[in-house]
Amino acid sequence: MSRAGKPGKARATWLGIGLLGLFLLPTSLSLEVSVGKATTIYAVNGTAILLPCTFSSCFGFENLRFWWSYNSSDTYRILIDGIVKNEKSDPKVRLKDDDRITLEGTTKEKMNNISIQLSNVEFSDTGKYSCYVRNPKEKDLQHHATIFLQVVDKLEEVDNTVTLIILSVVGGVIGLLICILLLKKLITFILKKTREKKKECLVSSSGNDNTENGLPGSKAEEKPPTKV
Known part of the structure; x- marks a missing residue:
């Protein structure tokens, strides 16, 4: 019996709290x-x-x-x-x-x-x-x-020197970070282009070597065998 009564008591408590909240809500708003x-x-x-x-x-x-x-x-x-x-x-x-x-x-x-x-x-x-x-x-x-x-007696003028200095420093730091990011992107772009160019050069050089050595697939004309 005691176990059955606890859930009912808990529900009644939460119901009371809910009703109290509804009562106080209009006042607070x-x-x-x-x-x-x-x-x-x-x-x-x-x-x-x-x-x-x-x-x-x-x-x-x-x-x-x-x-x-x-x-x-x-x-x-x-x-x-x-x-x-x-x-x-x-x-x-x-x-x-x-x-x-x-x-x-x-x-x-x-x-x-x-x-x-x-x-x-x-x-x-x-x-x-x-x-x-x-x-x-x-x-x-x-x-x-x-x-x-x-x-x-009179309104004191607010000294904004410190504020201006802080804003200048913060602005300078932000500007420096932006420059670093832009420079980083530029360097990355240049390195990427350089790698692509080197790769093209290597492929082209490999093709030329095959041609000069008369390997299969080369464009060099085959000389006929010398007659004795």
Whole structure:
């Protein structure tokens, strides 16, 4: 009886895992929020900077709520709060904490863009900026993404000398390998032609020897025997 029960228990366990996976799969593939590949962006003091954010949902959205928060070592506040009625409506701002902030987002062409622009940035604006999205159509499922803003006096020029040297060396090595391969093919071709020519010469020389020696098959005229 115990042996018969184990397979049934195992099947029930795997069935439960499968059902759990099916339950979690829609959640993992539904609401997503992104601020791009860069985790840190830089802005010069006194300029404007765009803080990117886009969202996507496999199930669509309705009355979707979004907001941006600012978090530093000693401060946390909601910068902007808005709503997107549906997929054909542009985002609308309901609350804004700072007049320097402008909503640059749109849902046109399915961009689902809720980026904001921060004008006249100051050194005190350095910190973490998080973009939140909550979708009532997905049982108020909520996701967010964070980007770090560093305000600097001036942007440092990136020294690409080392990179250029590395690229030059790599390019030179690749070029040298190509030249070696081409030279190898050329030498192989010349040797092949030389062998073929030598072979033709040997065959021709062998035929000439047979002719001179009067061997069968030679083209030399046979002289008649001398009469005594």
